[in-house]
Amino acid sequence: MQYRRDKKGNELSVLGYGCMRFTKNGSSVDLDKAEKEVMAAIKAGVNYFDTAYVYAGNEAAVGEILDRNHCREQIYLATKLPHYLIKSVAGAEKMFQEELRRLKTDYIDYYLMHMLTDIPTWEKLKKIGMQDWIEEKLASGQIRNIGFSYHGNTEMFKQLVDACDWDFCQIQYNYMDEYSQAGVEGLRYANAKGLPVIIMEPLRGGRLVNLLPESAKKLFRADKEGRTPAQLALKWLYNQPEVTCVLSGMNSMEMVEQNLKTASESHVGCLTASDAALIEQVKEEIKKHVKVGCTGCGYCMPCPRGVDIPGTFRCYNAMYSEGKKSGRKDYLQCTAFRKDTASASQCVGCGKCEKHCPQHIEIRKELKCAASELEDVKYKVMKSAIQILKLW
Template identity: 85%
Template structure:
């Protein structure tokens, strides 16, 4: 296993275990199966395990596996505070203590603000007393390092990096998100600021493997070097020195073994010209299904009404390249969970954005099209519910 350093010089395995996707047995995680897979990963040198309060049953499963095998001290445990569900610092404390009970531990190595999406949200948390709470937890040793996970654009990500003395951060990043979400710009900015970067969705929830267009799958079938979609996507990440740890939601022994092998063999600079060529060809096949030719450059921003224009188009395109459910889920995360929502339907057709678009996209027209498909009844109901929770 290869290891990279965190902010304080500790070794983090290049491959991290994302615990959101344990195989289900009824309504709960298949604990015996998950235990075999987790322990195989630990034996292979994986030492970073990521879960969250809102991953149904997963904190409990992780806690039980670590307890059964007496291996808590062998690994770094990361979990997350769903700040969007709390209204007071007492609520933060109550939720944190529940997480400790679920995980059967008395400390968390890496604790994250889950889906921290904008500055106003962080300012609201500060008013509740979050900074003092963090100081107390770090002083007591109950939290070793503090960070945040992020879904949004690169500009806001960079602002969040600067708003607090974070120890690490976590972003969605893969070869299709190179210039969207936090993107390569955010990755490198965090690195320049001394922050380790944990990567989530390296395969976009498996969509860069299982939901590739048939033409892209054919490229891999014809590949003389027999590279796999997962291997190439992970190598693309390990090639970059700014990447600290790549999370994979492994739920089979085969996935554990293959991903451990890739992580063990893939150093910075591992990507060959042939690898890059194949990735570009795959990207071209995926892009054939996109609806809007947005590159995510952000020249159209900021929108006077707060619309996340590049984020909207990324999710709109994902509906057609990866599936409607996937695109709508990402859109909900990127627009409704912010303190100030950024939905496409907020557009007033002022046209300011179109004056700055290098691709000369008819942004106003395409935002209307995107809103019509992304903001279905389910989205509107969930957005309303999220906003009511924020007011409560």
């Protein structure tokens, strides 16, 4: 495993473990499976683990795995405060103590203001005393490093970097977001200020692997160097000296092993001219097929009307990257076969989802477009039949 240092000299593994996408067994985390994957990563040298208060069941799963294996001190633990759910310092303290309980620890190595969006939001937090609360936690050692995660434009990101004496930050960054979100300009700005930058969504929620259009997949199948989509996307990130740690939401042993191999072989300056050319070709093919830029993060959920928003967009994109039949079949399975249907047409346009979307997608508009294409006559007939069967 390779390591890169933060501003305090801590050596962080270049591959970080994103815990949001643990495999589920029903509605709960498949703890035994997750434990095998997490411990394989730790054994190989991964030492940065990222979770959050709002990732259902994940903090508790991480805490249980670390406790079972007596390895809390071997790793750096990162989690996040959903500041958008609190109205007071007392509320923040209550959530923080709950996180410590779930994680079975008495301190957090890297603590983030989750999805800090703009300066007015930060000023509002300061007015209720959050900056003083943070300073007290840092002084006590309950929080070792303070930072923020961000989805938004470059200019606002730079303003937030300068708004506080942060220890680190976390941004969405990949070869499709080089000039969107904080982007390469934001990455370099934070680095110039001495901030370690943690990368999330390096594969855009898996879309740069599993949901590539067929034309892009053909490029990889024909590649004489045998490069894989995930390998190339991660290599593109590791090539950049401003990147400190890349989070991957690993949920299979194969994924863990492949990502460990890439992390061990990649370094600053590793991207070849051939790599760069293939990435440009893939980008062009993706741009031809993507309908909605959803990463599947789930921040838009739950929908008051029960719509599976990320699932809908995944199927909608699949219609154009994998074929209409495939997309519609998947959509029928993930919306009509549920106990409570989750169809896009259930949207009533309340707009709650759009307030929380990190990608700033016009969700209501896109859901209407998705419904018009996914919910054809065959879908409606099948959905009605399934509803009747449910009543029997």
